[in-house]
Amino acid sequence: MFWNKENREDTKSFISGFVCGLLLMGAVVFGVFAYTHSYLLTAMKSDGLTVKQALQLVKKADAIVRTLDSLYLGEYDTEALLDGAYEGMAEAVGDPYTRYYTQEQYEKFQVSTTGTYGGLGVTIVKNDATGRIRVVSVYEGGPSEAAGVQQGDEFMKVEGEDVTGLTTDELAAKLKGPIDTAVTITFYRPATDSEVEIEITRKKIEVPTVEHEMLEDGVGYIAISSFDEITPNQFDAALEELRGQGLRGLILDLRDNLGGRVDAVEKIADALLPEGIITYTVDKNGEKITYNSDAEHSLGLPLTVLVNENSASASEILAGAIQDHGVGTLVGTRTYGKGLVQRTVPFQDDTALKVTMAKYYTPNGNYIHGVGIEPDIVIDLPTGVSYQSLASHQEDIQFLTAYEALQTMLD
Template structure:
């Protein structure tokens, strides 16, 4: 028995030693003189990227000027992201990331136009922000940006185009736009762009009107305040204006939807990883009053999530023209050193299971604006045909 126990112990010791060796050699590099044993996964990764290291060594040793290694690394990472051909997947250096965060958290000096990339790889204006140099210069949703300060731009260098349009307050920037197959030159003076995203008023018959210009980190709280204020005035129905709203933070959009929808689905997201698969529900009870949502070709992303949920859940109707068609979800990884990676992590689907990427959402009532009519911050029940239609619909539903 004693001998058997000794043999059993020896076998167990050999097994434990083998397992430790296995895990150590897979997880921890081991040095033997000049040689280093590394995990198989690392070795295979080094083999896969061997040419990248070769190029790095050649440039470091033989390039005519001394190489800034940090720029070399940043450029390599940017190349990895851009190789996917997805304009929404980008590595952001410190300046890029700072510019990106100001879009949703503060103010910046620029021209106040929101841009995206269409299916043909053009940089297209989603919407000019109200009261900004872009709007004052007559830039319109659907305009294609050809160049910025004589630098040609397209969907492959979207971030560069955005960066070029920003700059010190009071400085000028020149844009070449394509509209109706004609080139248009615009020179704009950069201003401080302040992000105020929610405005509201009470229309006749106690029909509330709330306009949201984008979804930044304060939008849902400001929306709730505006809605509660309208309720205290005896709200009978609500018009939500999402025209030229390019989207923004998904969470903010969901919070707004939760105020409006009865218990049930708002949106679902599906990605390659389980963590990106979400099903987001409204808690209810919702507004429980007639709702009409104004949309157009400048309504994109988070705006389409809200509009799609209201339409699919039959809580309200959409009035206007077809939306932009951006059905992708971006995630941001902050590396903690001022840089970040923004990448497409999932596609979102409306309650009816529709992904509108590249297609947009058709409104329940297609209504065009009069030619050359410009929507202002003040609701116009005499000339704004889309608003008039929405108002008439709500008025007819008031009990």
């Protein structure tokens, strides 16, 4: 074949087009890669993966998925696989309080820390005899009470779907939803041996975290089960009601309270303490943040505080501040000993990472992690008896001890 001028021009045009095509394809590939893996472009920043580590991560993850696709006998959920990888990264830190939340887990976590959700206003428990879940109590003024749900009713269907055999958590997930949306439930009503179908409109439900009562001689009792977003308002309402009944002294029960939000315990501490430090935190860079109470909301009354081995975190912040300021007597057993603070960082896909980011100290500078707080009066429950199993105050030797200690302050 002889190459003439026309052949050379065609060849030149072909090569030029081929090169342009390669460049265009490369640009597209790079653009897609940069868009879907944008973190690679920022990986060289401090406190993150290097470009090499990021590439290795993508390459290894892809190799694992390809191997599973070609060899794994069963089926798997790719999203669950990725969530497992993220959970593994958080777990590999080696800190029991640092964890990754999937979308579902993060939604439940938000409910647990805010204390509010769109629900029906019932407490439920599994009936082992029937395999169904029954209503233990109906919240006064709640949507279920308004719709006619009764204590003892057993869930049969939710929106026509049989829910027999579900766990309480699985059923609760079906019952919760956006506020002001309706759900139709079929109950079995043992009282009349009949089935009833009830439509209930979900409303904002506040989980009770504070219980209170007025005892004899002007002694008030307040028990806090957790420190959620709504807890300070519930505590203020309880304290105000007790004051209206002639409160002279207070027993504060923090037993089995595993903690919660620092901002919630800060507000409650401000109502109990004189002006001064509630707690302070120190992060990895040595930055110190101090939380203070003012003199305006000081309780100014005799105070005893019940604690046990399950009083942790925010409970210990409050108990430690009361003890250090000398405004109350701690009664019970040594507390759990969690002196770490976590921060929850949400991501754009509605997942989140909870990270241990600081240590906290009592006003006197005590770091109680792994140590706990020793009560002023140490008294344990009898062997085999737990706080939750107690039926009344009269069976509770720790409560009776706190009551007697308070009486000596009132006399």
